[in-house]
Amino acid sequence: xxxxxxxxxxxxxxxxxxxxxxxxxxxxxxxxxxxxxxxxxxxxxxxxxxxxxxxxxxxxxxxxxxxxxxxxxxxxxxxxxxxxxxxxxxxxxxxxxxxxxxxxxxxxxxxxxxxxxxxxxxxxxxxxxxxxxxxxxx
Amino acid sequence: xxxxxxxxxxxxxxxxxxxxxxxxxxxxxxxxxxxxxxxxxxxxxxxxxxxxxxxxxxxxxxxxxxxxxxxxxxxxxxxxxxxxxxxxxxxxxxxxxxxxxxxxxxxxxxxxxxxxxxxxxxxxxxxxxxxxxxxxxxxxxxxxxxx
Numbered sequence: 001x002x003x004x005x006x007x008x009x010x011x012x013x014x015x016x017x018x019x020x021x022x023x024x025x026x027x028x029x030x031x032x033x034x035x036x037x038x039x040x041x042x043x044x045x046x047x048x049x050x051x052x053x054x055x056x057x058x059x060x061x062x063x064x065x066x067x068x069x070x071x072x073x074x075x076x077x078x079x080x081x082x083x084x085x086x087x088x089x090x091x092x093x094x095x096x097x098x099x100x101x102x103x104x105x106x107x108x109x110x111x112x113x114x115x116x117x118x119x120x121x122x123x124x125x126x127x128x129x130x131x132x133x134x135x136x137x138x
Numbered sequence: 139x140x141x142x143x144x145x146x147x148x149x150x151x152x153x154x155x156x157x158x159x160x161x162x163x164x165x166x167x168x169x170x171x172x173x174x175x176x177x178x179x180x181x182x183x184x185x186x187x188x189x190x191x192x193x194x195x196x197x198x199x200x201x202x203x204x205x206x207x208x209x210x211x212x213x214x215x216x217x218x219x220x221x222x223x224x225x226x227x228x229x230x231x232x233x234x235x236x237x238x239x240x241x242x243x244x245x246x247x248x249x250x251x252x253x254x255x256x257x258x259x260x261x262x263x264x265x266x267x268x269x270x271x272x273x274x275x276x277x278x279x280x281x282x283x284x285x
Contacts (some may be wrong), residue, residue, distance in 0.1 A: 020275065027165075101270050108250065108269060108278045114158060115278045117269055 002030035005088040007079045007107075008051065009036070013094025013120040020118055021092040025064065033086050034067040037078035044069060076106035083113060092116045139167045143243040145234050145264075146174050148201045151249030151281045156205065158279050159247045160212055163219065171241060172209060173224035174202045175233045199225055231267035238272060246276040 006021035008014045018034075025032035036051045038044060051067045066086075072078030083091050095104050095117050108115045144159050146152050159170065176195050206223040213219050226233050238246060248268055268276050 028162075095269065105266065105269060108265075111278075112280060114280065116275055117272075117278065118275045119273055 002028050002089045003033060003086050004028070004030045005033045005035060005079075005083050005086060005091045007035055007037070007075075007082075007091065007093045009075075009094065009096070013096050013118055016118045016120075017092050017094040020116065024090070024092070024116075030064070030089070032065050033082070033088070034065070035079065035082045036067075036069045037075045037082075038069060038071045039075075040071055040073060042071075044071065076103050076110070079107055080110055083111060088113050090114045090116060092118065094118050094120065096120050139169055140164045140244045141169045141171065141241055142245050142247060143171045143173065143238060143241065144247045146172055146202065146205055147249065148174070148198065148205075149249065149251060149281075151251060151279060152205065154282050155247055155249040155279045156209060158277070160209070162277075163213075163216070167218040168216075168220070170209065170213075170219060170221045171224055171237070171243070172202065172206050172221065173226065173234075173237060174198055175230045176225065176227045177230050195227070230264050234264065234268060235271055238274060243274055246272060246274060248276050248278050250278050250280050 004021050004025050006017050008017060021032060021034075024030065034051055036047055038047055048069050051069055068082060070078050070082060072081070079091070079093065082088075091107065091111055091113055093104055093107055093115060095101065104117055108117065142159060142163065144155060146155070156172075163170070176198055202223055202225055206221055210221045213221060224237065226237070234246075237243070246268060248265060250265060265278070269278075
């Protein structure tokens with residue numbers, strides 16, 4: 001079974017990350033894992049509500065959607081740990097405008113699976129959110 | 139029609155890069171651009187270096203043609219998929235970013251070479267530039283793990 005891990009934040013790219021990971025999971029018949037890495041200072045209960053609400057809006061078999069909130073002082077380390085734990089085949093991560101490049105670079109550099117980096121919503125991606133619906137070839 | 143852009147450097151990551159692109163190709167009509175950007179390794183300030191550079195470019199053109207032929211063959215059953223090749227010369231990062239913009243690319247499939255500190259040393263400026271500046275999604279493909 002193919003496993004796709006979507007790393008979500010509250011930043012502007014998360015909607016694109018979520019849509020792309022959902023579409024990929026649907027077309028590949030994959031398990032979709034949503035993860036949100038908390039800083040130690042953040043409120044876990046609030047964040048769990050947020051990610052569960054997001055997960056519940058995924059229109060696919062519920063048993064194929066898994067969500068997890070983990071706490072780590074390093075977002076990159078937390079995401080990589082989760083990718084390893086679930087044996088992710090693909091990791092989908094957003095690149096936000098507000099200086100997340102170093103986090104994304106750290107993930108891409110250390111990941112042992114393919115990593116799809118989604119830019120923050122641009123006019124193009126905002127206009128065509130379903131543009132990269134990918135599926136297995138015939 | 140979706141456009142998938144695959145920059146190639148003919149290293150050990152090229153095979154997994156092409157394989158992943160083919161496996162995850164979108165359904166329906168699709169345009170695949172296989173590209174290589176030739177960049178002179180040394181200043182072309184004398185006849186010898188110009189000749190060496192020309193020979194490198196010839197080899198790279200042959201590798202690109204081979205990759206295109208192999209991909210077309212692998213995708214022979216997908217008549218709605220068009221495979222194009224693009225050979226350019228110039229600064230690699232800027233050229234790739236320009237192609238992404240001009241060709242209205244929807245997805246880039248990019249190979250990575252190493253991990254940890256090797257990321258910036260080996261993969262360096264090209265991948266970093268795409269990661270930081272690309273306005274479209276980039277799929278980074280790691281090399282095949284050693285058995």
